[in-house]
Amino acid sequence: MVPIKVGFLGLSKSGWAPGAHLPYLQASPDYEVVAICNSSVESSKEAIKLYKLPESTKAYGDPEELAKDPEIDLVVCSVRVDRHLATISPSLKAGKDVYVEWPLGKSLAEAKELLKLKNEGGVKKAVVGLQARQAPLIKKVKELIEEGRIGEVYSSTWIGQGSVGGESTGPAYEYLSQREVGGNMATIHFGHAIDFVQNVLGYGFQGQPKSVLANRRRFQKLVGNDGKVIEEKHKKTADDTIFLTGTLSSGIPLSFSLRGGKPFPGQPGMQWDIHGEKGTIRVTSPSPFVQIGFEGMKIEVQDGEGEKAEVVEVNGDEFDGYRHPARNVARVYKAFKEGAINCTFEDAVERHALIERMYRENGIQE
Incomplete structure (x- = not known):
């Protein structure tokens, strides 16, 4: 079966993403990380090298360019919450499936705006990381x-x-x-x-x-x-x-x-x-x-x-073999592949x- 091709927003040298998201994405045949978008192209290239991603992995420094990539099925957003709106909006407008960390936005107003963009963009699957x-x-x-x-x-x-x-x-x-x-x-x-x-x-x-x-x-x-x-x-x-x-x-x-x-x-x-x-x-x-x-x-x-x-x-x-931060996130990814949404944008707005x-x-x- 063809894997879900992932574009990752915010895979830096440290923080939540490498320890929580990357273990399952790299181990599962159901997913393939095909692009990284950090604050600069150079930073994305460094992450690709650091985490031993394939040389074919694309390096972006602009969320708009990531959103335009026709190869990407799912965009994962794991940047700081005050940057969610700016970084994930282009992918929502492009109709990409998304996985956004909780909180959805830095305020209720931002969360509502992201829900609106999701609906207007015709996004089929959008999940929020309330993975407990x-x-x-x-x-x-x-x-x-x-x-x-x-x-x-x-x-x-x-x-x-x-x-x-x-x-x-x-x-x-x-x-x-x-x-x-x-x-x-x-x-x-x-x-x-x-x-x-x-x-x-x-x-x-x-x-x-x-x-x-x-x-x-x-x-x-x-x-x-x-x-x-x-x-x-x-x-x-x-x-x-x-x-x-x-x-x-x-x-x-x-x-x-x-x-x-x-x-x-x-x-x-x-x-x-x-x-x-x-x-x-x-x-x-x-x-x-x-x-x-x-x-x-x-x-x-x-x-x-x-x-x-x-x-x-x-x-x-x-998933008990993974380190703790990756276990529930892996369970979210498995459910997503099977068509189940852990937490919807509508749930998150509530x-x-x-x-x-x-x-x-x-x-x-x-």
Whole structure:
């Protein structure tokens, strides 16, 4: 079968793309990377050489040129979120299939514009990278609820620490501390987490949920890769405190709490309890980033109000041999090849709308 030919926007020397996207794209017979578009042709050529892509791989420095390439079936966008609109728009206008990382845009307005361009361009398949939906952990929790393991779900409580937004940050992740960039703890960390929670318990809310968004730590230390402090008081504008309470459309009351910084010593980075008539499901993880995945993620079930809990096995699959960042992304690509869309642009706009309402409720301009 002819592989899907991929044009990649943003395959740089480091960052998310090489560790999350490239392993499956290079290993699978279903895909072939035929073009790279970085900030310059030279940068694209360097990436082609660095990742040992075929010499026939085309090097572009302009997203418009990538979009014009008739050989490309799928354009993958893995640039920083404030560059999504400019870089992926030409491919949407050209009617290319696309895979865009979450957040879809740096704001609700940009996400809506990209949805509009997708529809006007006649794009047949457009997927957004809220890939925790594909995680075996999440699928197992859904299975436990659907099979009635804890009976009717009465309520759910989610508590996590976002790592970013703590006392220090590095140059590579400094943009996460700037709300105006559009990629921060509210959009990325909260956005991914609330999506997988709702994927299990139900999308939408009965009425408007109540929220608190606050930037309590106004300054951070900016620390270089060598451990030396570059700036003692680097201004931070992104929120580091996020609370949300409301009743999901499924009727389940939800309490959600996310703060910046590292977890308390000896405590998980995420604890998610789902309480039902017959017991409680508890999901714990060293980090709230279920979309990435970590060793030590665990599901436990307490039957009734007993004093013991059972650890539930999560079945592995063919992607367990990959490093964690690549596993759920590979599952998205496999589903895409089979005709299934992990998260549509329409879904993504709904997630953006929730975050925009939270900003508005807290007097923040997105």
